[in-house]
Amino acid sequence: MPKITRQICKTAKMRFYLHILLLSFAAVVNGQHIFRLASFSSDVKSTLANVEEGSFLFISSSDNPNYLKNIQIETAGSFYNALDISTRMFSASSGRKIGLKVLRGLSITTTNNNTISSKLFGQLYVTTAAQAQDPNFLVYDVVARETITPTDNLSKTYVLFNVHNRSVDGFYPYYSGIISNLTQDPNSVLVMNTGIPGQQLRNVTKFFANPLNDTGVSHFFTNIEPLSIPLPVFYISATLNGPTFTMESGSIPATTINTTAVSTSGLILVNDDELAQNYTVNLNADPAYDGVCGFLYVSDLVDNVEADGFFYGAVLFAGFNYDNTEPYASREYKFYAQQLGIRPTSPNMGFYSFQYYNIKGALLPTPPTPQTNQPTNPATSRIPITSTTQKAIIPTTTKSADFKTFSILLVFSAVFQRLF
Ligand SMILES: *[C@@H]1O[C@H](CO)[C@@H](O)[C@H](O)[C@H]1NC(C)=O
Ligand SMILES: *[C@@H]1O[C@H](CO)[C@@H](O)[C@H](O)[C@H]1NC(C)=O
Ligand SMILES: *[C@@H]1O[C@H](CO)[C@@H](O)[C@H](O)[C@H]1NC(C)=O
Ligand SMILES: *[C@@H]1O[C@H](CO)[C@@H](O)[C@H](O)[C@H]1NC(C)=O
Ligand SMILES: *[C@@H]1O[C@H](CO)[C@@H](O)[C@H](O)[C@H]1NC(C)=O
């Protein structure tokens, strides 16, 4: 009975989120290292447990400064307000943050009323002591355009906070940043993860890698498309001589994308707080050439939706579709693709991400028959040609009573999932 098992899992997960929420309103908050400022209510003094002596506290926030001033942080008998901590930067031109050293405990009180508190989007983050002592562990607010160029060949971790953008419309994600011009030494390994280092908040965290070897074949990408990353916080771990990249606040709103090189890798990532849309990536492949295409897919989908998609080549076609029973997948197809399409089945999907790639191979011996009538918007029924994953659509059998309970729990879950 896979359906029942799945629902039990989901319920357990929801309870877990609910549990965290209740704890965060109680006096002692255990174990968690990142919070939305909205988690702290005026009713109690919140003491964060398991905070290591010598760790760093950071606050990333674009909330109203008057409300930030009303949040007090106490450590080792000294008081700071959240505005002062959020503006501690190495320089006016850099988003790099200076942590507040935490000694002998950490507690938070607020004089904002709960209506105000619940609307705060800022994030409070506490590292471990080891991370605080590591000169290669760097925390940034992604704000004005800034290029990161390593000055040595040591491994580095960049924790990147996207600040909340207040001019939100229905399509602009709440928190979003763009990473562009990403280059790295061919011997280095780069991985991007959701959340914060050392604390796994989602079941799957890695959403981008270079080289990417998940399919069993390792590919190093010399060209990487600009990456639009609508996550409140994420981190980049990289070894050896790199990477060099530019980061800035914002998002790439286009849903039709032309890639910038014949061999390339890019990203389509949709977070819980966004409306999922159809994406079309024109890979601009020369049909005279052979090649490979593929993806790394990770997700945390809601029930009864699917992340569907396809690669078109000059001759071959591959379709894929995943529901919430498959949070992780990677595939490589032995053809040079001309187009990638991502077709979510609902506007409200939860979190999902595709790191896609297309790599030009050898000149084909005989030119393939040109295809003159290629549809750009295929019906789902065309997907099965070389499809490797087939899922039946899960019938909606949920009774209304169950559904009510379920949606209430979802509200709590959404609050926390947005953090990552
Ligand atoms: C909460 O505080 C805001 C700003 O000070 C104020 O405008 C609002 O009326 C307060 N709400 C309640 C319920 O006290
Ligand atoms: C890293 O740089 C140091 C000093 O410049 C050098 O001694 C070392 O060989 C380099 N290591 C690698 C793996 O390139
Ligand atoms: C990326 O690099 C290109 C070429 O060096 C440059 O024209 C472009 O402005 C850069 N983009 C960003 C966002 O820095
Ligand atoms: C996380 O993934 C593991 C392995 O695939 C699975 O057993 C587990 O149920 C998943 N947990 C959640 C909360 O989805
Ligand atoms: C795949 O890459 C990861 C780093 O992203 C590395 O730790 C791992 O050893 C690699 N696996 C193989 C089989 O090359």
Ligand SMILES: *[C@@H]1O[C@H](CO)[C@@H](O)[C@H](O)[C@H]1NC(C)=O
């Ligand atoms: C906020 O979002 C708007 C689009 O709604 C965009 O034009 C603006 O540049 C964004 N501001 C920042 C700081 O990202």
Ligand SMILES: *[C@@H]1O[C@H](CO)[C@@H](O)[C@H](O)[C@H]1NC(C)=O
């Ligand atoms: C992509 O390329 C096509 C054809 O070259 C062009 O018509 C279209 O405007 C381009 N789209 C974008 C978003 O650059």
Ligand SMILES: *[C@@H]1O[C@H](CO)[C@@H](O)[C@H](O)[C@H]1NC(C)=O
């Ligand atoms: C996405 O594509 C599907 C299938 O091609 C179509 O049915 C749906 O209306 C499209 N959605 C949007 C938002 O364009």
